[in-house]
Amino acid sequence: MTPTNRTLLASLAALAVFASPALAQKGPAPAATDDCDHVAMAYWGGDPDSGLVAETVTICGEDGRVRATLSLVDSAGEIHFQRQYPTDEVMLLASPTDGDMPTRLDYWLSAFSDLDNTTHIPGPEAEFPFYAAEGLTDADINTLRAEARDMACYVQGMESANCLVRDGNGVREIGLMLFPG
Numbered sequence: 001m002t003p004t005n006r007t008l009l010a011s012l013a014a015l016a017v018f019a020s021p022a023l024a025q026k027g028p029a030p031a032a033t034d035d036c037d038h039v040a041m042a043y044w045g046g047d048p049d050s051g052l053v054a055e056t057v058t059i060c061g062e063d064g065r066v067r068a069t070l071s072l073v074d075s076a077g078e079i080h081f082q083r084q085y086p087t088d089e090v091m092l093l094a095s096p097t098d099g100d101m102p103t104r105l106d107y108w109l110s111a112f113s114d115l116d117n118t119t120h121i122p123g124p125e126a127e128f129p130f131y132a133a134e135g136l137t138d139a140d141i142n143t144l145r146a147e148a149r150d151m152a153c154y155v156q157g158m159e160s161a162n163c164l165v166r167d168g169n170g171v172r173e174i175g176l177m178l179f180p181g
Contacts, residue, residue, distance in 0.1 A: 034098075034099045035087065035101045038105055039056070039057050040055070040105035040106055041054060041109065043112070044072075044115070044166070045113065045150060046114065052072055052080070052171070054109050054112035054154075055071050056105050056108065058087065065086050065088065066087040066088070067087065068087050070083050070154070072112075072164070072171050080169075080170040083156070089157060090157060091159075092107050093108060094158075109154070111155070112152045116152070116163075117149070118148060118150075118165065121151075121177070122177065128179055130163075130177050130178075131175050132174065132175040133172075136174060150165065150166065151164065152164050153177050159178055161176065162175075
């Protein structure tokens with residue numbers, strides 16, 4: 001079993017511990033004030049000297065939804081990657097109970113401290129395939145596999161993980177890896 005599959009399975013197992021009937025509800029869940037204003041961080045590869053930190057902050061929106069902003073920031077404070085997600089649309093963050101959002105955020109960011117390797121990118125024949133990011137070809141993905149680069153694949157929805165690699169001092173999206181949701 002590849003490290004990515006282990007990480008995703010561990011994440012899914014953690015979700016099962018936190019699961020509640022609310023997860024099956026359709027539409028946005030109302031924000032609970034104890035889910036807002038949490039901050040979590042993880043060093044790239046778990047190494048404080050890596051020069052890159054994954055940070056997330058939750059906020060309660062005026063529309064009643066909780067959103068988590070994920071940023072990858074270098075030691076000079078420059079943001080190299082940033083996305084915002086409604087927490088009810090991210091498997092590891094959806095339907096928190098009794099103030100467990102900080103624990104969920106730590107699980108979510110573990111993809112950045114427990115890196116995978118690009119050699120484990122699934123091929124097109126895989127049961128759960130990999131979809132290359134816009135602008136990347138099959139040849140580019142094969143090159144990444146051959147380079148065996150460190151890769152972080154974080155859960156970004158209910159059935160997929162967004163995969164990133166370091167690109168010099170920055171970060172580059174390389175595609176989505178599907179998993180059973």
